[in-house]
Amino acid sequence: MGSSHKKQGKIAINNAKKAKVFSKLVRLIQVEAKKANGDLTSPGLASAIKKAYKENMPKDNVERAIKKASDVGDTKPLMYEAYGPEGVGMIITALTDNTNRTGQEVKSILSKNGGSLGAPGSVAWNFTQNEERDWIANMPIEIDSKAKEELDMIIELLVDNDDVQDVYHSAT
Numbered sequence: 001m002g003s004s005h006k007k008q009g010k011i012a013i014n015n016a017k018k019a020k021v022f023s024k025l026v027r028l029i030q031v032e033a034k035k036a037n038g039d040l041t042s043p044g045l046a047s048a049i050k051k052a053y054k055e056n057m058p059k060d061n062v063e064r065a066i067k068k069a070s071d072v073g074d075t076k077p078l079m080y081e082a083y084g085p086e087g088v089g090m091i092i093t094a095l096t097d098n099t100n101r102t103g104q105e106v107k108s109i110l111s112k113n114g115g116s117l118g119a120p121g122s123v124a125w126n127f128t129q130n131e132e133r134d135w136i137a138n139m140p141i142e143i144d145s146k147a148k149e150e151l152d153m154i155i156e157l158l159v160d161n162d163d164v165q166d167v168y169h170s171a172t
Contacts (some may be wrong), residue, residue, distance in 0.1 A: 018055075024165055025052045026065040027095050031077060033069035040066075070091040073097060078163075080106050081104045081123035084115045084154055085147035089123035089170040096163040105161055113154045126170055137170035147171075 029048045036042030040049070045066075052062050078099060080092040096102040107117050127135040143151065148171065155167045 010060070020162075021055055022052075022057055022061065024162075025055060025057055026061065027075065029062060029065040031071045031075050031095055033066045038069065040124075044133070047131075050132060052171055064140065078102060079124075081118040081120060082106075082110055082115055083118055083123070084110075084169060084171075085150040086141070086143045086171075088136070088141065088143060088151055089118075089126050090115070090154075091123060091127055091168040092158060092160075093165045093167075094163045095165055102161075102163040106164070109157045110154065111163070113157065114150055115154050123170075127168065134166070135168035136164060137168070140170050140172045143171045 025048070029045070029052060029115040032042065034050040036045045038045075040046065049062055052065075074097050075095050076097070076099060078094040078096060080094070080103075082090040082092060083091050092103050092106060094106070105171055126133075126138050129139055130136055151169060151171055155169070158164045160168050
């Protein structure tokens with residue numbers, strides 16, 4: 001009986017994580033659909049849809065998100081440049097209706113965990129955006145296992161924030 005209870009707990013955790021991912025993807029699709037006026041061939045919208053399908057989001061959810069694009073209000077895309085342990089460069093993308101709140105939350109997570117916010121251009125020079133609009137490090141750096149654990153913790157805390165969409169870094 002104990003193992004089935006554990007299994008149910010694990011399923012609930014996985015479902016909660018999936019719901020959080022889907023929620024973020026719906027917001028991304030809505031913002032991109034609004035920017036593109038629903039044009040599915042727009043690079044931003046096409047990329048958002050591709051990401052949703054990669055996460056196994058049902059087609060109905062994707063189509064509903066596109067139709068509800070007019071509901072997103074004042075949601076704005078943001079990009080933060082930051083430094084993690086051992087100087088690892090980080091790009092943090094977010095969607096928010098309150099830039100001050102999101103900025104403070106990102107800054108707080110970084111500063112409480114050994115990271116720091118960088119100035120615009122301080123990190124992005126070392127990254128290239130691919131066709132799926134993901135940021136790829138041009139010159140990845142190797143870090144030790146302790147720094148890797150610290151980086152993983154910072155990333156987990158950032159991704160747990162509802163406004164943060166993605167976190168990219170330059171560590172190998």
